[in-house]
Amino acid sequence: MAAESPAMRRVQVAEHPRLLKLKEMFNSKFGSIPKFYVRAPGRVNIIGEHIDYCGYSVLPMAIEQDVLIAVEPVKTYTLQLANTNPLYPDFSTSANNIQIDKTKALWHNYFLCGLKGIQEHFGLSNLTGMNCLIDGNIPPSSGLSSSSALVCCAGLVTLTVLGRNLSKLLAKYKNLQWDNVLRLEEVQAKLGISLEEMLLVTEDALHPEPYNPEEICRCLGISLEELRTQILSPNTQDVLIFKLYQRAKHVYSEAARVLQFKKICEEAPENMVQLLGELMNQSHMSCQDMYECSCPELDQLVDICRKFGAQGSRLTGAGWGGCTVSIVPADKLPGFLANVHKAYYQRSDGSLAPEKQSLFATKPGGGALVFLEA
Secondary structure, rough: OOOOOOOEEEOOHHHHHHHHHHHHHHHHHHOOOOEEEEEEEEEEEEEOOOOOHOOOOOOEEEEEEEEEEEEEOOOOOOOEEEOOOOOOEEEEEEEEOOOOOOOOOOOHHHHHHHHHHHHHOOOOOOOEEEEEEEEEOEEEEEOOOOHHHHHHHHHHHHHHHHOOOHHHHHHHOOOOOHHHOOOOHHHHHHHOHHHHHHHHHHHHOOOOOEEOOHHHHHHHHHHHHHHHHHOOOOOHOOOOOOOOOHHHHHHHHHHHHHHHHHHHHHHEEEEEOHHHHHHHHHHHHHHHHOOOOOOHHHHHHHHHHHHOOOOEEEOOOOOOOEEEEEEEEEHHHHHHHHHHHHHHHHHOOOOOOHHHHHOHHHHHHHHOOOEEEE
């Protein structure tokens, strides 16, 4: 290979204990050695919660924890997947007949999604088989994108084997064509105003009291049937209360906080950490009160983190609940970790089993990579 993609790196596997261990386990499992390794990091959303699907940017950070896959292309058309964690059973299938069972939350489905996504995007057929051994150290179900990392890895694996490189009421109120507006960002874009001005529009157009379906229909001039079939999704057609004011306030204020966070990072004032922490705290308050995607346990954990040295702490992850992300000065980190563990995980009721405990520090991590043996 005369030139390599920036996403590829040659390494001495013997000098990297985790890669060496994975190589040895691969040899034990498949009776051969890997031809390459693929790595994709987990990520944490520092700020910008529940606004991406409204059209706004968020500010995530790759973490040091990742998913790592050892790969060997084979001449058969069989895809064999194994995992270093015994909780995840082996799986094999035809590489050219990928079937994903959507009714079951099986670990290997995430790999299959990545492979099938590449296959369909490039219109590929007659895929070669491969042996893959997966290792991951991202805490699962923690809002740190362990599943996304596996999907990303699977896509990179497939590309490498193939040799390829790599909101309607506000619109109606402002006389926009509301039936063509799908996201809150589109309302702002069509009006051509700032996020701060959108907050004023929200204050003016919507009332804090929850809306019922009938009131929404009166505002839009549509029938209940049109509301159900043209606006609501199948899983929201029976909802009777809509907190439109609160949700819009969160989205527009959170989108503004993301931009403020980015601006502070770029300008790097002396009190940068304090200012970033304040934005994270404001984000959590909005998630808690306006978007209602927190829970009592998470609110308690945020309070504990702030008490023991976090300049800012907030929920993160797409679920209702999840985990927290905190910004902590390096000199306070040892005491912070010990005190938070004691105050939250070692509570007197003993309700959290050891395997459910996950508390760690991370610096920004690197991006996805393909490792080739030097």
